[in-house]
Amino acid sequence: MRILFLGDVVGRSGRTAVVEQLPLLRECYRLDFVVVNGENAAGGFGITEAIVNELLDAGADVITSGNHVFDQRETLTFIERHDSLLRPINFPPGTPGKGTGLFKTKTGAEVLVLNVQGRVFMADLDDPFRAVERELDACRLKEGADAILIDFHAEATSEKEAMGHFVDGRATAVIGTHTHVPTADEQILPGGTAYISDAGMCGDFNSVLGMDKEEPVQRFLTKIPTARFAPSLGEATLCGVAIEVDDATGLARAFAPLRRGGRLSPAEPGFWLPEG
Numbered sequence: 001m002r003i004l005f006l007g008d009v010v011g012r013s014g015r016t017a018v019v020e021q022l023p024l025l026r027e028c029y030r031l032d033f034v035v036v037n038g039e040n041a042a043g044g045f046g047i048t049e050a051i052v053n054e055l056l057d058a059g060a061d062v063i064t065s066g067n068h069v070f071d072q073r074e075t076l077t078f079i080e081r082h083d084s085l086l087r088p089i090n091f092p093p094g095t096p097g098k099g100t101g102l103f104k105t106k107t108g109a110e111v112l113v114l115n116v117q118g119r120v121f122m123a124d125l126d127d128p129f130r131a132v133e134r135e136l137d138a139c140r141l142k143e144g145a146d147a148i149l150i151d152f153h154a155e156a157t158s159e160k161e162a163m164g165h166f167v168d169g170r171a172t173a174v175i176g177t178h179t180h181v182p183t184a185d186e187q188i189l190p191g192g193t194a195y196i197s198d199a200g201m202c203g204d205f206n207s208v209l210g211m212d213k214e215e216p217v218q219r220f221l222t223k224i225p226t227a228r229f230a231p232s233l234g235e236a237t238l239c240g241v242a243i244e245v246d247d248a249t250g251l252a253r254a255f256a257p258l259r260r261g262g263r264l265s266p267a268e269p270g271f272w273l274p275e276g
């Protein structure tokens with residue numbers, strides 16, 4: 001099974017990159033399943049129902065999120081109508097929406113997607129490790145699901161690495177999101193779980209985390225807000241990771257970054273390229 005995960009989509013330039021490139025990627029790489037983190041898709045803050053539909057139409061099967069999921073108030077209501085939009089599972093009980101779902105690919109394979117948020121240098125949510133443990137107990141690899149993807153939306157690389165090792169051999173992949181900067185530590189852990197600390201964003205890298213750079217720079221200099229943060233509108237780099245799943249075990253057989261367009265150097269998953 002071939003799975004593509006795209007990191008946090010930031011604003012219009014990130015959405016444009018996804019909408020323009022994902023249909024082609026789905027076709028040329030013969031993707032079975034696509035997950036996109038959409039927490040910054042609406043002007044950098046949250047996501048609207050129209051954007052959910054836009055990303056699904058472009059070829060996303062599931063949209064994950066994070067701490068910004070409810071920045072747009074409408075999300076509190078429409079999230080209940082969209083099983084394919086997930087919010088972190090360890091939000092307080094009673095929070096609208098779901099943090100996990102079992103999704104079918106076109107070939108009938110079942111993929112469990114789990115969205116969970118870290119709590120080091122972030123809001124004090126419920127324990128992400130125990131939340132993941134509960135879900136993996138309820139749905140084991142190759143018993144309840146053919147693949148299990150965890151979007152770990154967290155700030156600290158230590159917490160992310162710990163999560164990778166905590167589930168090593170029990171999940172197909174742990175993919176870090178939230179910091180918007182792609183890390184170079186993609187690997188398959190000893191037990192067979194693919195791991196990266198951050199997939200990177202789909203956004204303009206001539207920016208501070210996808211936002212116009214002037215205001216963040218000024219705030220660091222003066223500590224006084226002078227304007228709202230607005231997404232940077234230059235060409236986005238599409239940032240994500242490609243996972244080839246071993247269908248016999250549900251673990252990762254190959255794992256590599258994918259980067260296209262914009263300012264970052266390109267990367268293509270060689271194991272998917274046609275030969276010759």
Ligand SMILES: [Fe+2]
Nearest residue numbers: 008039040178
């Ligand atoms: Fe983000």
Ligand SMILES: [Fe+2]
Nearest residue numbers: 066067068178
């Ligand atoms: Fe975030």
